Amino acid sequence: MPLDELVRSLNDLYRLSGSARVHADTVRTTGVAITQTGLRFLSLIEDSPRISASDLASSADVSQPTASRVLQTLESDGYVVRHQSDTDGRLSHYVTTAKGRKALAKVHQYHVDRLAYALADVDAARQLEIVGVVDELVARFHASAEGTTRRTA
Numbered sequence: 001m002p003l004d005e006l007v008r009s010l011n012d013l014y015r016l017s018g019s020a021r022v023h024a025d026t027v028r029t030t031g032v033a034i035t036q037t038g039l040r041f042l043s044l045i046e047d048s049p050r051i052s053a054s055d056l057a058s059s060a061d062v063s064q065p066t067a068s069r070v071l072q073t074l075e076s077d078g079y080v081v082r083h084q085s086d087t088d089g090r091l092s093h094y095v096t097t098a099k100g101r102k103a104l105a106k107v108h109q110y111h112v113d114r115l116a117y118a119l120a121d122v123d124a125a126r127q128l129e130i131v132g133v134v135d136e137l138v139a140r141f142h143a144s145a146e147g148t149t150r151r152t153a
Contacts, residue, residue: 030106050093
């Protein structure tokens, strides 16, 4: 069944992209020495400025203590800064620094370069088709997740 094959392929891609070896290659090539979880947090913070530690923990599906440790490391390494909430002094949020944005840009370019290498023998029209299919699949997953959330809420 084609969907079984698609699930297998997506699982392979997910395992590969999240593998320790790929992350080690990324760190070695880019010089951005951040853990996989730290890099994920940094990306989430860049995509959602002024995000709280609780929201980060939830988005990354990690415990609050894990989120706090990762955020402390990112902050001490200069990749993010923490700000107190303007409306509630008990709350704080995180934003990326220039160093954090530079690190993300290096990692992004590394990923672009890896894709360029992997797709070097694929013509431009087929590359656009692949982008379109992946974009559509992501949009369908988002729509499906939103629909599930609405039905169970």
